[in-house]
Amino acid sequence: MLSRSTFFSLAGALALGAALAAGPSRAGEDVLRVYMNSARVLKLDRPVSKVIVGNSDVADATVADAKTIVLTGRAFGTTNLVLLDAEGNAIVDERILVSIDEANTVRIFKATARTVLSCTPNCEEHAATGTAKN
Known part of the structure; x- marks a missing residue:
């Protein structure tokens, strides 16, 4: 049986660990989360012409069709994804976080x-x- 002080020490350590695991974030910042060795489907409102992944060792993006991108987590870390339309305008410009499930x-x-x-x-x-x- 844990003493009351030990219980509260463990609870505090767990809360701190959860806060650190969440990682830094800025208010209003969008992050696309993808789990390691898993795929996430992104549906777009208009056709994509060019797909750019900042670090293809961390994540990979595959064009399934003109309005569907499949994002796959390859290694733990962060990178970014930029999707451009035919005129070169950004459809998506987001950070990607690849993490463990x-x-x-x-x-x-x-x-x-x-x-x-x-x-x-x-x-x-x-x-x-x-x-x-x-």
């Missing part, structure tokens, strides 16, 4: 070591593990 993870903390397992469907150690930092 938190619903399918298990974190194991042992002293200062942290192990993250991605469980989709079998649990495997996630690449971003190691010593926990304050």
Whole structure:
């Protein structure tokens, strides 16, 4: 059984961890979130002529048809996506965040070591593990 002070210390640490995991954001800033090794369909209101991904190692964009883009998370991190119409006007200019699907993870903390397992469907150690930092 945890003492009251230990419980509140753990609750505070969990809240801080959740805030840090959310990452920095600016008010009103839109971010397209894509999970690692998953696809997200973007439906556009007009045809796209050119697709530009800032860092294709982080995310990939495929044209399914003139008004549909499939965005795929390739590696953890951030990049940007710019979609231009035939006249060169920006249809989309957004930041992309590729992250782990938190619903399918298990974190194991042992002293200062942290192990993250991605469980989709079998649990495997996630690449971003190691010593926990304050």
